[in-house]
Amino acid sequence: MEEKVKALRKTLRRIYKYNPIYKDKMDKVGIKPNDIKSLDDLSKLPLTTKKDFFKDYPEGFYCVDKKDIMVYHSSSGTTGKPLIVGLTKKDMQLRDKMCKDSTEIMGITKDDIVQICLGFGMFTGGLTFYEGLKKYGCQIIPAATVSTEMQLFYMENLRPTVLVSSPSQVMHIYEVSRKLGIDVKKIPLKNIRVGSELLTEAMRKKIKKAYGEDVSVTQDYGMTETLGPGIGMECTEESGLHLSEYYTYELVDPKTKEPTEKNVGELVVTSLYNEAFPIIRYCTNDIVEISKEPCSCGNITPRIVKFIGRSDDMIKIKGVKVFLSQVEDFLMNYDFLNHQYEIILTNENFKDKITINAEYFIDLNKEELEVLEKRKKNIEKAFKSEFGIFASINLLTTNSIEIKPGKVKRVKDLREV
Ligand SMILES: [Zn+2]
Incomplete structure (x- = not known):
């Protein structure tokens, strides 16, 4: 049996043992873990939505003994209660592997000096990069909680080659640099990797214009539910985010939640190896366009070539649906x-x-x-x-x-x- 199917069945067995909410869903459709014989059988399994995580908050979805959890992370909770996810030792190793994959694909090497500007704390971003990049061998400047002026101070004095940040923070640093008369183009950056917020193409252009056209601006994608960043990673071709092989992906119609043959739809993610908080057919609310064409970098994994928008980022105004990313693209031009x-x-x-x-x-x-x-x-x-x-x-x-x-x-x- 294919390794991924084995992993999925193992995950389902653990869910069956520990997670009464999803077990109940499986029982309702009459499916047992061993009924899954191929990845195509995945569509027989019930979907998971964010609401399910809160049915028995915070641990209803945990699939390990609590003593096996080494660290907790949580979402920001901007749209309600924050989702708290626990990670076991194995989960943390997986997270490091995901970070290594995304780092390599972005052309970042052990010789790079990385300034991490994202916050360290319950939020998955900052610490994932800190742990992962440290293990990978990069030199780290953990400039997480300092002022923008101090970010620039470290950039000028320690001369990072990589900046890990969010699109709005990168632009904010640029703006302060203009005020202080610092030329950020003189900092030897080769890569700005951004996450936490959506990177629109117009924003990428703006960042490149500010920091230099030869600086690659690559995007990480992930969520607390998937151990943080690392399920989507953009290579230096800047032509979409390669999807991590540690998960499987489907597209569904955002309204009916029925699987779609189209290359645009709501992204549904299944974790294959996550231990403490596995997710099966999780509706991410992210509407994306997927391409299965091989990328010019040589990597053949499917890519998210466009975020059409998050369904919770959609604004309905005068009966017209507008995605925030469209407005941003419009303005950034x-x-x-x-x-x-x-x-x-x-x-x-x-x-x-x-x-x-x-x-x-x-x-x-x-x-x-x-x-x-x-x-x-x-x-x-x-x-x-x-x-x-x-x-x-x-x-x-x-x-x-x-x-x-x-x-x-x-x-x-x-x-x-
Ligand atoms: Zn590529």
Whole structure:
């Protein structure tokens, strides 16, 4: 029997023993672990949604004795209670392997000096990279909780070749560098690896423009449920995220949750080797486009070539569905705007109103400032033609939009229901 099927059956047996919520789901459709004879049989198994994890919070899905858990991580809980996931020794080894795979594919070597700007703590990102890259052999600058000015101080003095960060943080560092008169292009960076938030193509362009066209900007993808980053990893071709072989993937219709033959759909993930918190057919809420064409890097694993959007990032306005990533792509194409923006939804006289606040770079010259009003009108016009709805645009100077630490929240929905 194929190794992956064996691993899946082993996982299912453990679930059957420890996880009454998923066992119950399996019993309802009359499926036992040994009924799974190939990966195609996976579709016979019930789906898992985030709601299932909270039916017996926090440990309902744990499939090991509690004493075997070595560390806990958790999601940020921006949309409710944070999901707490435990990791056994084996899970941590798997996490390191996933980090090694993604690091290699990004062309990062043991000789690289890596500055990690992501927070260390319950959030999986920072510590996964810290542990994984340390074991891989890189020199680490754990600049997790320092101010942006100090990030730049370490960058100038320790000269990292790799930056591990999030798209908005990378741009924020750039913005502060402009204020301080530091030329970030002089720092010998060869790779900026970003995660935690979605990297849109327009944002990638902006980061490259800021740090240098020869710097590769590659993206990590993952979630607390899958031990953190590492299920999707972008190679230096920057043409999509290769999917990790430690999981299996399906696409379903986001509405009906039925498997789809199309190459676009909601990504459903099954863990093959996770010990403490295995997930079977987990609906990620992420709508993606998958390509099975071989990548020019030579790797033939399927790739996520586009994040169409997370279903929980979708904004419904005046009956029109808009994905945040589309709005970001739209805004980032304006060179004079920095990376910071927010979308405010209100309703006046029972009509939805959308307002977008976007910041421009701090050092615009006098002529550029004079044409701001005209630019604002042009952006409003372009938005209307792209999205079919009117948005009122406010152009603000740098640092006008309040940024709270943690995951950036772009949408403020102030509509009364
Ligand atoms: Zn590739």
